[in-house]
Amino acid sequence: MQQGYDAIIIGGGHNGLTCAAYLAKGGEKVGKNKLKVLVLERREKVGGAAVSEEKYPGFIYSTCSYVCSLLRPEIFRFLDLPRHGLQVIPYDINSAPNPEGEGIIYYNDHDRTRESLRRHSIRDAEAYDEYAVEISRHCRFIKRMLLMTPPDPTQINPFVQNRINPWGHREDLDGLLRIAREFGQLGERHMYDMIRFWSMSVADFLDQYFETPRWKGLAAASSIIGTALGPYSPGTAYVLLHHYMGEVDGQIGAWGFARGGMGSVSKAIAAAAVEAGVEIRVDAEVDKIIVRNGKAVGVALKSGEEIYGRSIVSNADPKRTYLKLIDKGDLDAIDPDIHRYARNYKIRGSSGKLNIALDGLPEFAGLGKEAAYGTVDIGGDFDYIERAFDDYKYGSWSKRPFLDCVIPTTVDPTMAPPGKHFMSVFVQYVPYQLAEGPWTPEMKGQYEKDVLDTIELHAPGFRKLVLHVQCRTPWDIENEVGMTEGNIFHGELTLDQLLFNRPFPGMGQYRGPFDNFYMCGSGTHPGGGVMGAPGANAATEMLKDFKRGVVQ
Amino acid sequence: MTAYVEHLTPFLRKTPFHPRIEALMHGSHWMRWTGHYSPAAFESVQSEYFTIRNGASVYDVSPLIKYRIRGRQAADYVNHLITRDLSKIKPMHAFYTAWCQDDGMLVEEGTIFRFGENDFLLNSAKDQLHWLEQVAYGFEVEIQEASNELCGLSLQGPQSRDVLRAFGINGIDHLPRFGILELELQGRWLRIDRAGFTGDLGYEIWVKPDDALWLWDRLFEVGRDHKIAPIGAQALETARIEAGFILIDVDYSGALHALRPSNRMSPYELGIGWTVNLNKEGYFVGKRALKREKEQGLSRYVLTGIEIEGRKPAPGSFLYADRKGRRELGLTTSACWSPTLKKNIAFARVPSAYAKPGTEMWIEIWYHKEHKIERSMVRCRAANRMFYDPPRKSA
Numbered sequence: 029m030q031q032g033y034d035a036i037i038i039g040g041g042h043n044g045l046t047c048a049a050y051l052a053k054g055g056e057k058v059g060k061n062k063l064k065v066l067v068l069e070r071r072e073k074v075g076g077a078a079v080s081e082e083k084y085p086g087f088i089y090s091t092c093s094y095v096c097s098l099l100r101p102e103i104f105r106f107l108d109l110p111r112h113g114l115q116v117i118p119y120d121i122n123s124a125p126n127p128e129g130e131g132i133i134y135y136n137d138h139d140r141t142r143e144s145l146r147r148h149s150i151r152d153a154e155a156y157d158e159y160a161v162e163i164s165r166h167c168r169f170i171k172r173m174l175l176m177t178p179p180d181p182t183q184i185n186p187f188v189q190n191r192i193n194p195w196g197h198r199e200d201l202d203g204l205l206r207i208a209r210e211f212g213q214l215g216e217r218h219m220y221d222m223i224r225f226w227s228m229s230v231a232d233f234l235d236q237y238f239e240t241p242r243w244k245g246l247a248a249a250s251s252i253i254g255t256a257l258g259p260y261s262p263g264t265a266y267v268l269l270h271h272y273m274g275e276v277d278g279q280i281g282a283w284g285f286a287r288g289g290m291g292s293v294s295k296a297i298a299a300a301a302v303e304a305g306v307e308i309r310v311d312a313e314v315d316k317i318i319v320r321n322g323k324a325v326g327v328a329l330k331s332g333e334e335i336y337g338r339s340i341v342s343n344a345d346p347k348r349t350y351l352k353l354i355d356k357g358d359l360d361a362i363d364p365d366i367h368r369y370a371r372n373y374k375i376r377g378s379s380g381k382l383n384i385a386l387d388g389l390p391e392f393a394g395l396g397k398e399a400a401y402g403t404v405d406i407g408g409d410f411d412y413i414e415r416a417f418d419d420y421k422y423g424s425w426s427k428r429p430f431l432d433c434v435i436p437t438t439v440d441p442t443m444a445p446p447g448k449h450f451m452s453v454f455v456q457y458v459p460y461q462l463a464e465g466p467w468t469p470e471m472k473g474q475y476e477k478d479v480l481d482t483i484e485l486h487a488p489g490f491r492k493l494v495l496h497v498q499c500r501t502p503w504d505i506e507n508e509v510g511m512t513e514g515n516i517f518h519g520e521l522t523l524d525q526l527l528f529n530r531p532f533p534g535m536g537q538y539r540g541p542f543d544n545f546y547m548c549g550s551g552t553h554p555g556g557g558v559m560g561a562p563g564a565n566a567a568t569e570m571l572k573d574f575k576r577g578v579v580q
Numbered sequence: 581m582t583a584y585v586e587h588l589t590p591f592l593r594k595t596p597f598h599p600r601i602e603a604l605m606h607g608s609h610w611m612r613w614t615g616h617y618s619p620a621a622f623e624s625v626q627s628e629y630f631t632i633r634n635g636a637s638v639y640d641v642s643p644l645i646k647y648r649i650r651g652r653q654a655a656d657y658v659n660h661l662i663t664r665d666l667s668k669i670k671p672m673h674a675f676y677t678a679w680c681q682d683d684g685m686l687v688e689e690g691t692i693f694r695f696g697e698n699d700f701l702l703n704s705a706k707d708q709l710h711w712l713e714q715v716a717y718g719f720e721v722e723i724q725e726a727s728n729e730l731c732g733l734s735l736q737g738p739q740s741r742d743v744l745r746a747f748g749i750n751g752i753d754h755l756p757r758f759g760i761l762e763l764e765l766q767g768r769w770l771r772i773d774r775a776g777f778t779g780d781l782g783y784e785i786w787v788k789p790d791d792a793l794w795l796w797d798r799l800f801e802v803g804r805d806h807k808i809a810p811i812g813a814q815a816l817e818t819a820r821i822e823a824g825f826i827l828i829d830v831d832y833s834g835a836l837h838a839l840r841p842s843n844r845m846s847p848y849e850l851g852i853g854w855t856v857n858l859n860k861e862g863y864f865v866g867k868r869a870l871k872r873e874k875e876q877g878l879s880r881y882v883l884t885g886i887e888i889e890g891r892k893p894a895p896g897s898f899l900y901a902d903r904k905g906r907r908e909l910g911l912t913t914s915a916c917w918s919p920t921l922k923k924n925i926a927f928a929r930v931p932s933a934y935a936k937p938g939t940e941m942w943i944e945i946w947y948h949k950e951h952k953i954e955r956s957m958v959r960c961r962a963a964n965r966m967f968y969d970p971p972r973k974s975a
């Protein structure tokens with residue numbers, strides 16, 4: 029039995045590590061009252077869904093996440109990540125191949141993009157700026173809320189005891205007023221626009237601006253990635269924003285490659301954490317959270333070992349945390365609704381992944397050679413994507429899936445031998461379980477073949493370049509990374525599960541139902557992606573509680 | 581690793597005049613204009629500027645975005661779109677106007693050409709099709725992007741008429757300001773209008789792309805004795821500030837492209853309230869809001885001219901009510917030293933009360949001096965923005 033930790037963090041995903049580093053630094057750049065922090069990771073390495081792995085000799089794969097944009101610059105700075113080896117290199121190009129004609133491509137260069145869109149439709153080229161302005165406006169608004177604990181409008185009465193956060197009962201009111209002020213500055217028209225936007229389907233949103241089906245399909249890509257919804261489903265417009273709200277060097281919406289693969293992000297954060305005094309233990313799976321008298325007091329490992337600490341933090345997703353790591357009895361003693369919330373939490377797996385080693389750089393149908401240097405979205409119009417979604421809805425992988433492909437080695441010299449390439453293929457939609465039952469090796473083989481065939485169709489000659497394929501279903505992702513159903517965001521990003529409702533009503537401020545219990549993973553505000561914000565925000569709330577003597 | 585730049589195909593468009601312009605481009609001072617190569621300067625900005633005010637300057641205006649507006653209700657549509665009263669504009673005339681969003685904020689301002697009762701061409705700096713089509717709902721009108729159908733040269737300066745006379749343009753002496761002339765010369769179609777962006781005597785000449793080089797060569801041939809010379813955008817910039825013309829993205833953000841709604845401006849605030857005719861028949865986009873703004877005095881500021889002491893140009897400089905700089909009034913948008921007037925001039929966004937010509941204000945100017953940046957606080961006075969307005973412009 030060990031004791032004496034100020035915080036025990038379950039899970040060494042990038043959010044758990046960020047939370048640990050922030051806590052250990054006491055939330056200050058140079059920590060004075062350093063807390064003793066322990067991170068327990070069940071796998072043999074930290075990083076969760078942000079890892080780099082050599083699955084084929086000489087090739088480093090970003091096995092899960094593959095591009096970086098959401099990681100907040102504030103976190104970069106505070107943890108001094110560049111010194112710990114992190115470098116993110118932006119890329120400029122986004123495209124969609126077309127086996128039947130000219131593909132769609134857009135660039136960093138505004139004029140070049142306009143010229144390229146004009147070849148498809150003058151109308152769309154002309155509407156592009158207006159569309160970009162609307163998106164930027166939404167991003168500017170939401171960006172300010174990312175590193176902020178979401179205020180809960182049910183808790184704003186300053187004259188009564190605040191149930192969730194009794195020690196800061198003006199904070200929700202102040203927070204809401206701050207947001208209201210920002211909102212007020214938008215002006216009437218844009219206030220309406222914004223409210224509509226949050227609940228719209230991406231198809232309805234894009235139809236307001238554009239006519240070219242393939243261009244709309246490409247623009248919709250970001251709104252279905254990782255999401256068990258089709259382009260016609262309400263709420264998908266917001267997911268689009270979730271992918272645009274990141275930045276590289278102040279350039280909103282830009283994405284980049286982490287040099288060395290996404291594992292470099294976790295590695296750098298872990299190094300910062302260790303430097304700040306955090307203790308990290310791998311191969312240390314937590315079995316249960318120990319609760320006594322409504323207080324979280326420690327954890328029991330699979331190995332039987334028990335570790336006690338002043339506070340317990342879960343980086344695991346909400347479903348895993350509340351249904352597996354916590355006893356139902358402990359929850360029911362607080363409020364039986366919580367178990368129900370956890371059961372009903374939407375965390376459907378819908379994405380698979382193929383990691384491919386290539387002998388050379390593929391060329392995509394209907395596009396110039398430069399396309400391979402950015403994101404290549406293989407898909408088509410809304411109907412193509414919706415049809416892919418239909419397969420999924422009825423319990424199969426999409427026979428013609430939507431694929432978000434990048435080849436980081438076009439930019440990164442460290443991930444493959446010279447002249448060879450690593451291609452990351454994100455597959456939408458793939459179910460966690462098939463209608464017929466669990467995945468079998470034959471089914472998985474067929475799914476892999478369908479993906480490779482789809483790529484071949486959009487990049488003739490591609491198959492001849494393939495040296496090795498690592499194929500992942502949501503089931504595999506769950507088993508490897510520990511994300512329930514392999515949902516990449518730790519729970520769907522729809523309005524009912526965002527802000528103060530993330531993960532559950534009444535638990536949107538990183539605090540759990542027990543005293544001294546916290547959540548810090550992507551299942552909390554502002555949600556999934558390699559962003560670090562949930563981890564940093566959770567630490568900020570915890571530090572407040574430490575300071576006020578709430579954590580004893 | 582190779583960078584993708586080697587795979588990119590050149591995409592900047594060349595206007596039909598490009599071969600002639602390129603041949604004269606010694607320092608390669610290219611800039612971009614709506615995705616085209618456009619000259620910023622050839623050799624000496626100063627001599628190019630004086631060509632505008634002393635000779636006949638030639639500037640390639642082909643990159644302007646153009647929309648053809650035609651149809652049974654084209655006139656009704658245009659009158660609904662713009663702030664000016666179309667009923668006062670006769671066919672074969674061009675006119676400068678603003679067009680706004682319904683809350684009275686300026687989308688853009690520019691020149692519209694009226695060829696017939698229901699036949700128009702609108703020139704703009706930014707993409708407008710999405711907006712023009714939205715406004716067209718309910719009108720029997722056809723709007724077509726026609727940017728590449730014509731190419732044109734702007735011929736500006738006191739000698740420009742002499743050049744056209746020598747070119748053999750009959751009737752050029754009688755073409756009034758903003759008049760349009762269409763004719764045939766040596767078997768080629770030409771359109772000439774008397775307008776421009778310099779506030780001087782000047783014309784624009786439009787031809788079919790195939791006739792571009794013919795036009796260029798002929799103009800320079802007949803113009804040689806009339807001090808003709810090509811100019812770039814830098815020389816033009818000084819002339820347009822002297823003339824008081826506002827420029828999108830410099831003096832204001834178009835309402836469709838402004839990220840912050842508060843950055844949008846109304847025609848009144850931009851000092852082009854004269855283009856707004858609240859008494860014209862029927863409704864036009866923005867009328868209600870503009871009427872309210874005018875009647876209730878809701879304008880937040882006005883873009884006025886200022887004349888500044890000293891000679892340091894003052895772009896992006898703050899204005900104050902007092903020398904100590906305690907009370908901030910606003911900011912300059914465009915600024916230059918005027919070589920003709922020998923004045924230090926600028927456009928400044930200030931509260932209306934300060935825009936009355938002669939009102940004294942203070943301006944904080946930062947300027948380079950060798951390797952240092954220095955600051956000075958100097959006096960300035962509000963002035964009519966049309967700093968330079970020679971009689972020949974409309975004579």
Ligand SMILES: Cc1cc2nc3c(=O)[nH]c(=O)nc-3n(C[C@H](O)[C@H](O)[C@H](O)COP(=O)(O)OP(=O)(O)OC[C@H]3O[C@@H](n4cnc5c(N)ncnc54)[C@H](O)[C@@H]3O)c2cc1C
Pocket residue numbers: 038039040041042043044068069070071074075076077078091092093094095096097098312313314315343344345348353379380381454505508509510511514515516517518548549550551555556557558559
């Ligand atoms: C295939 C895929 C592609 C993606 N692509 C991108 C992308 O390109 N860009 C992007 O920004 N985001 C992407 N994402 C999303 C992003 O990777 C995740 O949202 C993010 O990494 C989650 O981080 P986290 O720290 O919150 O949780 P996780 O990374 O899930 O970390 C949780 C950690 O907790 C550990 N854990 C769980 N249970 C226990 C236990 N009982 N005991 C001990 N440890 C435990 C897990 O092993 C894991 O290491 C992708 C995700 C996936 C799956």
